[in-house]
Amino acid sequence: MSMFGQVYVKDNKYRIKGDFHHLTPNVPIRNADEGWKLMGVTNPRDMTYIHSYGGEAQFFEALGEGKLLGTRCDNPDCEFKGTVYQPFRIHCADCLGKNTVFDMTKLAKTTATVHTFMVCERAGAFNTLDKPIKFVNIEFEGVDTILMSYLSVGDPEIGMKLLPIFQTKNPTCTILDLSWVPAGTKAEELPEGFTF
Numbered sequence: 001m002s003m004f005g006q007v008y009v010k011d012n013k014y015r016i017k018g019d020f021h022h023l024t025p026n027v028p029i030r031n032a033d034e035g036w037k038l039m040g041v042t043n044p045r046d047m048t049y050i051h052s053y054g055g056e057a058q059f060f061e062a063l064g065e066g067k068l069l070g071t072r073c074d075n076p077d078c079e080f081k082g083t084v085y086q087p088f089r090i091h092c093a094d095c096l097g098k099n100t101v102f103d104m105t106k107l108a109k110t111t112a113t114v115h116t117f118m119v120c121e122r123a124g125a126f127n128t129l130d131k132p133i134k135f136v137n138i139e140f141e142g143v144d145t146i147l148m149s150y151l152s153v154g155d156p157e158i159g160m161k162l163l164p165i166f167q168t169k170n171p172t173c174t175i176l177d178l179s180w181v182p183a184g185t186k187a188e189e190l191p192e193g194f195t196f
């Protein structure tokens with residue numbers, strides 16, 4: 001069993017199991033230049049945060065099944081009816097109505113191109129991506145927003161055609177289950193666990 005707390009939902013309530021924090025003894029901080037005089041203490045902290053996906057859960061579930069879901073405003077009273085969102089948005093930014101979810105995997109496979117990109121040599125805390133991280137901003141035909149994701153193979157170029165790849169073997173159920181490769185990349189070049 002995991003040393004971390006685990007959660008499931010039953011009867012519309014979180015059911016939690018295990019330890020959500022660990023008591024770890026503190027350690028004194030001493031000054032080597034002043035006879036090891038006490039300067040303070042470390043306070044180790046380790047906790048498990050329960051992050052609810054709410055209405056976006058279906059988006060993350062679909063990634064592990066090799067599908068990219070987008071949303072669209074179909075509200076006839078919306079001034080901008082027909083707006084298509086990727087990244088996935090539950091509600092229309094203009095009318096606040098509930099959007100329609102649709103499968104845009106095929107659209108992504110045929111029309112994804114690099115709008116712009118950014119290569120980062122260093123990452124922030126807790127980042128698990130390989131460095132340098134090749135962030136790509138992706139545009140799709142008929143989609144009104146730009147998706148930020150990361151390129152797993154090759155080097156990005158503006159206008160480059162991309163294909164989505166999905167971590168379908170042991171998905172993490174996070175946005176990292178979605179990545180991109182240049183069109184023409186072979187299946188054997190994909191990172192471990194990813195499929196087209």
Ligand SMILES: [Zn+2]
Pocket residue numbers: 073074075078079080081092093094095096097
């Ligand atoms: Zn709307």
